[in-house]
Amino acid sequence: MTQETIVVGAAATANITASAASICAGEIAMLTASGGSTYAWDTGDNSASINVTPTSNTTYNVTVTNSNGCTDTDQISISIFSNPTATATANRITICEGESVDLSATGGNTYAWDNGAGAGASPSVSPNVNTTYTVTATNSNGCTDTDQISITVNALPAAMASASQTAICVGETVTLTASGGGNYQWDNGLGTAATATVAPTANTTYNLTVTDSNGCSATDQVSVNINCSTTPTNVRLQVLLEGAYDTGGQMNTNLTALIPNNQPYNIAPWNYNGTQNITSTPNNMVDWVLVEVRAANDNTIAVERKAALLLDDGSVVDAAYAVNNSINSVFFNNLTSGEDYFIVVRHRNHIAIIGANTVALPNTSAYDFTQAANVLDANSQVVDFGDGNVGLFAGDYGSNGVITFTDFNGYAAELGTTNQYMEGDFNMDGSVTIADFNTYMPNASVIGLDLIRY
Ligand SMILES: [Ca+2]
Numbered sequence: 516m517t518q519e520t521i522v523v524g525a526a527a528t529a530n531i532t533a534s535a536a537s538i539c540a541g542e543i544a545m546l547t548a549s550g551g552s553t554y555a556w557d558t559g560d561n562s563a564s565i566n567v568t569p570t571s572n573t574t575y576n577v578t579v580t581n582s583n584g585c586t587d588t589d590q591i592s593i594s595i596f597s598n599p600t601a602t603a604t605a606n607r608i609t610i611c612e613g614e615s616v617d618l619s620a621t622g623g624n625t626y627a628w629d630n631g632a633g634a635g636a637s638p639s640v641s642p643n644v645n646t647t648y649t650v651t652a653t654n655s656n657g658c659t660d661t662d663q664i665s666i667t668v669n670a671l672p673a674a675m676a677s678a679s680q681t682a683i684c685v686g687e688t689v690t691l692t693a694s695g696g697g698n699y700q701w702d703n704g705l706g707t708a709a710t711a712t713v714a715p716t717a718n719t720t721y722n723l724t725v726t727d728s729n730g731c732s733a734t735d736q737v738s739v740n741i742n743c744s745t746t747p748t749n750v751r752l753q754v755l756l757e758g759a760y761d762t763g764g765q766m767n768t769n770l771t772a773l774i775p776n777n778q779p780y781n782i783a784p785w786n787y788n789g790t791q792n793i794t795s796t797p798n799n800m801v802d803w804v805l806v807e808v809r810a811a812n813d814n815t816i817a818v819e820r821k822a823a824l825l826l827d828d829g830s831v832v833d834a835a836y837a838v839n840n841s842i843n844s845v846f847f848n849n850l851t852s853g854e855d856y857f858i859v860v861r862h863r864n865h866i867a868i869i870g871a872n873t874v875a876l877p878n879t880s881a882y883d884f885t886q887a888a889n890v891l892d893a894n895s896q897v898v899d900f901g902d903g904n905v906g907l908f909a910g911d912y913g914s915n916g917v918i919t920f921t922d923f924n925g926y927a928a929e930l931g932t933t934n935q936y937m938e939g940d941f942n943m944d945g946s947v948t949i950a951d952f953n954t955y956m957p958n959a960s961v962i963g964l965d966l967i968r969y
């Protein structure tokens with residue numbers, strides 16, 4: 516009998532530890548086996564430690580073999596938490612610089628945004644440049660997902676409002692100019708053009724809004740101030756012209772389209788060299804008139820003259836009215852405020868008149884030449900319209916202060932002209948016709964006052 520010695524080697528004891536028993540889908544768990552010298556995982560791996568990324572709950576087995584060739588097995592289960600699905604949106608993805616946008620995230624329990632958007636499901640942000648925001652959504656298991664939303668930021672237009680002058684005298688006009696591209700909108704009723712003409716009578720700030728092709732807007736403003744060595748004296752008066760006169764204190768505006776932009780009294784006999792002009796004719800303008808202010812103590816002395824606009828209701832206003840229809844007076848620069856004066860009204864084919872009374876200037880209620888009592892020698896110097904109003908006699912071709920056969924000759928020489936601004940157009944309708952003769956004829960012997968005749 517032989518005896519056999521059986522050597523019993525130490526048994527292997529397999530053990531697996533995991534970096535985490537539960538992980539989020541997509542995460543790595545490190546499994547570490549011990550208890551032997553070689554390892555065989557059911558994943559096919561043979562190292563003591565393996566990294567696994569299960570997508571569902573998974574049990575991993577390992578067979579451990581020690582140096583004696585003894586084996587043992589162990590297993591470990593890794594459970595998977597589902598991940599949230601993050602979704603980032605925004606109430607708008609294109610904004611103008613300075614605007615804000617509301618971001619929104621869904622899919623998690625808590626959220627964290629980058630680029631300073633903070634935490635929360637719906638932060639409000641105001642990026643100054645194009646920005647992509649990434650949100651990390653975390654669910655109750657602590658698993659996360661990310662999503663992104665990109666916001667496009669359009670720069671603002673370079674709005675610029677400028678003025679041809681920023682310090683003016685009352686009655687002067689200023690051109691405002693907008694730049695910065697796109698569309699323009701001025702306040703103060705100035706419309707949408709790139710340029711606007713204004714004649715403020717008080718310090719005024721003009722606001723401009725510029726909107727570019729992206730719809731982004733910016734504003735600028737320019738102020739025009741009254742800063743003048745002289746303070747104007749506002750002269751208000753009311754006067755009607757025969758020929759243009761209709762009824763009820765109103766004149767027609769048949770001549771409006773033909774009225775020159777520059778005042779027409781720069782020729783003989785007036786030789787008035789004022790620079791009054793308009794860039795567009797107000798549709799209620801009847802014609803230019805020449806207003807003269809005379810001294811109270813000597814009504815033969817003309818203190819100052821000014822060409823002005825006669826409107827269809829008889830009011831006489833400064834040329835600046837053409838760009839500022841809130842103006843209701845004529846601005847004189849060389850009168851002494853509070854002094855009394857006589858007012859003279861001249862028109863290029865009518866008999867001039869002078870007030871019967873002096874008036875303290877500036878006057879707040881218009882000196883009313885439509886009333887005979889206010890006209891010197893009204894019984895011979897104005898025509899009575901029969902409706903309570905009086906007006907200047909038409910028919911003084913050449914404006915020398917007398918209506919004679921010479922005036923007829925002037926008319927006759929122009930007879931037949933149409934659509935022109937003519938002296939022989941006594942009824943002021945743009946044409947010289949027999950109707951003008953009919954206007955002239957009843958006045959053919961009128962003689963104006965020596966005092967104001969040329
Ligand atoms: Ca005449």
Ligand SMILES: [Ca+2]
Nearest residue numbers: 940942944946
């Ligand atoms: Ca006519």
